[in-house]
Amino acid sequence: MTITEQRQAVEVRPRMTIGTREAEPVGVGDTQVVFDVQAFSAYYGSFRALKEITFQIREHQITAIIGPSGCGKSTLLRGFNRMNDLVQSAHSDGQILYHGVDLYAPDVDPVEVRRRIGMVFQKPNPFPKSIYDNVAFGPRVAGFKGDMGERVEQSLRRAALWDEVKDKLTTPGTALSGGQQQRLCIARAIAVEPDVILMDEPCSALDPVATLRIEELMHELKQNYTIVIVTHNMQQAARASDVTAFLTMGEDRAGYLVEMDSTDKIFTRPEHRLTEDYITGRFG
Amino acid sequence: MSATTSPSASDLVALRLRGGGFDWRSYVLHGAMLLAMVLALGILIVLLADVAVRALPVLTQRPIEFLTSDLSSRPARAGIAQGLEGSLLLVLFVAVLAMPIGVGAAVYLEEYARDTRVTRFVRTNIRNLAGVPAIVYGLLGLAVFVTLLGLGKILIVGGLTLAILVLPIVVITTSEALRAVPASIREAALGVGATRWEMVRSHVLPYAAPGILTGTILSLARAFGETAPLLMVGAVAGTFSAHGGLIDQLTGSYTALPTIVFNWVGQPQDEFRSLTAATIVVLVAVILLVNGTAIVLRNRYDRRW
Amino acid sequence: MTRLTALDLRVAPRRRRRESAVRIAFAAAAGLTIVISAAIVLSLIGNALSFIAKVDLGALWSDGWFPRRGLYDIKTIVAGTLIIAGIAMLVAAPLGIATALYLSEYAGRRTRSILKPALELLAAIPSVVLGFFALTWISPNLIQAFTDAPLFSMASAGIAVGILVTPLVSSVAEDAMHAVPDYLREASYGLGARRRTTSVRVVVPAAVSGIVAALLLGISRAIGETMIVAIAAGATGGSLFSVNPLAPGQTMTAAMTSLAIGSDQVRGAALTFESLFFVGLLLFLMTLTLNLASEAFVRRVRRQY
Secondary structure, three states: OOHHHHHHHOOOOOOOOOOOOOOOOOOOOOOOEEEEEEEEEEEEOOEEEEEEEEEEEEOOOEEEEEOOOOOOHHHHHHHHOOHHHHOOOEEEEEEEEEOOEEOOOOOOOHHHHHHHEEEEOOOOOOOOOEHHHHHHHHHHHOOOOOOHHHHHHHHHHHOOOHHHHOOOOOOEHHHOOHHHHHHHHHHHHHHOOOOEEEEEOOOOOOOHHHHHHHHHHHHHHOOOOEEEEEOOOHHHHHHHOOEEEEEEEOOOOOEEEEEEEEHHHHHHOOOOHHHHHHHOOOOO | OOOOOOHHHHHHHHHHHOOOOOOHHHHHHHHHHHHHHHHHHHHHHHHHHHHHHHHHHHHHHOHHHHHHOOOOOOOOOOOOHHHHHHHHHHHHHHHHHHHHHHHHHHHHHHHHOOOOHHHHHHHHHHHHHHHOOHHHHHHHHHHHHHHHOOOOOOHHHHHHHHHHHHHHHHHHHHHHHHHOOOHHHHHHHHHOOOOHHHHHHHHHHHHHHHHHHHHHHHHHHHHHOOOHHHHHOOOOOOOOOOOOOHHHHHHOOOOOHHHHHHHHHOOOOOHHHHHHHHHHHHHHHHHHHHHHHHHHHHHHHHHHO | OOOOOHHHHOOOHHHHHHHHHHHHHHHHHHHHHHHHHHHHHHHHHHHHHHHHHHOOHHHHHOOEEEHHHOEEOHHHHHHHHHHHHHHHHHHHHHHHHHHHHHHHHHOOHHHHHHHHHHHHHHHHOOHHHHHHHHHHHHHHHHHHOOOOOOOOOHHHHHHHHHHHHHHHHHHHHHHHHHOOOHHHHHHHHHOOOOHHHHHHHHHHHHOHHHHHHHHHHHHHHHHHOOHHHHHHOOOOOOEEOOOOOOOOOOOHHHHHHHHHOOOOOOOOOHHHHHHHHHHHHHHHHHHHHHHHHHHHHHHHHHHHO
């Protein structure tokens, strides 16, 4: 049977109904749950950007969030480390539980949240400081009193950048190439010893070679961290992630979760018609 | 396949997420910034209030006489009429001279000149001129107009000196206003066959006019308050007799409101304090009025586009 | 139907003449700015050299600045200038940078709509007014209340100059901080820094070139300031060399004012004129150096982003 016939043979039915909790995806795999997202909706003023997202993210996996532009993937990602707080009009409904604790509880300090849930951005943004100071910034701010040199070296090693920069730690971070800068940003995020690393389209500003290096890096990193990556590059999601969540935009322009499953399953035997259309390039 | 963490671990996480204690350093920084703001605003308020209070005796008892009398060594008779005339004429001079020349120079630099070393030098030179202390312009006026050209210490010389002082500012603000004109407007005009001047006159200048006007008016307000250059070129800091017609005024001794202030500040009698304060009130009131008008104009016309 | 030839595509002669007349007129206006610069430099240098030639060189390093007695001790007036500029920056640097930081990183719309106009208002106040304020309020209430200083002192003038310069420092520093791109702030917040840390450890270091430029401009302005020091720092008859801020002092600009208005008539009367330009040249060179240095720092800011 051809793949197409295979697909046609499977009855395509929606795996979940929006708004109900009966068919919620419980994440894939057998590690601990890190994020338990429950009917999370995000708003900018009166505009709803995300509609009742429900799913779970598990430890030591790479979870990819894919979907067409504008469907709210970045908003969802930023919901995990409360970066949306920086926008005046942003507010949310529902819950995101992090190790069982509601991230949006009134007494939770966003600064503490961000020290445990780090972020790497789309365009590499090293500080105009030396490489050493870039990596040391996070620990210093968090009050780290131990051996900073060791922490910097360890972070740079884990980001697969140490060998390239060990002799020029005092040179500006902005003098590195694009791919190196992004690995520096990863080292910087790692230096605060987070639990989770969020990545917002980390390779979209990089060339293919640098992209592949970062994808390899992600595989190494997942042993020690949990990684959630937003990407519009489907091949990357298929290559690099363990679990994939597919979001799309409804008619009210609010993003909603269509399907979430192991990456293999999403890309070979998706349950939902929309997912299949997106994967095969029919839209988005 | 465990779904959630055990209660005690999540309590631990919650505790850490609630954050450390009191961040005293943020409060210190906030306090320092607020103190700075209070000081800056406070000084302004104290200054205006103090001057206003001191000016009250003169302004309440003899306001009209104060505005229409001539300078006198007797405080009970002294007035600022000559200063008002002088300042008005000086500002008119500056407007008539500095505005066309300044706008013309800016138009040349922005619309006609190619980006060569020469034009870049001219631009840098103008920027430097804007930073030259006002008193040096007074020296220029003294050397060239009073002495070299032998014009003497007359109002025309004062006007020329102030015009030169204000010129770089007019050029800079006009340049900024011209640069803000979108390229599409220029292209549209050139596209229907206009020459460069026709394009500038009919499209660029009207669009940039609010910005140019605002800049010019603000520089006139600046000229209105200048003292040092006038002192250098011989504005009278004492008393002199009133003048007849316009020609006499332009070619004779003169004074201005700021120079009157300077003169009276140096007088020992107490009554002069009140006169000085009253003059300052007039001076500051005019400057505020002019600045305010310029900003209102800019806001009103900006909306049209 | 007539066929178009290349001849028809030429610009009509009248239009062409007008176009080049306009172009020449504007170019002349731009060229005038060079003429002005040249005139300043030439008149300063010419007369200053004439002074050096005629003066007894020993008088340039004597006990004090007493032109009436033929003593032209430069270090007196330079010391006065630097002391007052120093005191001014002690006031303007913290106030200016703190207000700039607040406006750039913290202020909401309402605070900003009060603070910015207030600073602009402060900037519009002429220096004679601040000189009056220094003499009548700052000196008695801030200086004499706590020390045994006389009414005329470099400290009171210095504080007033600081107030004058604060809006300038604040505005340039704020522009520098505002120019720091948002993605750097995002990176900092993403690492778990709070607003204070982000402002102080990321924004300010990134804006440091612009802040230095602001301070250099402030110093330049303070050095060139005339009326405040002429009114409030005293020493119109000349002064001994002094570094005591609580004493009266003579700055370069105040010395020039006294020479110009004739309160410092010089023994060989011819030298009054030249000495004026000699000091003027010194002043010009100092402020020019500072302005050029400031521009160099502004260029560094532009290169970074």
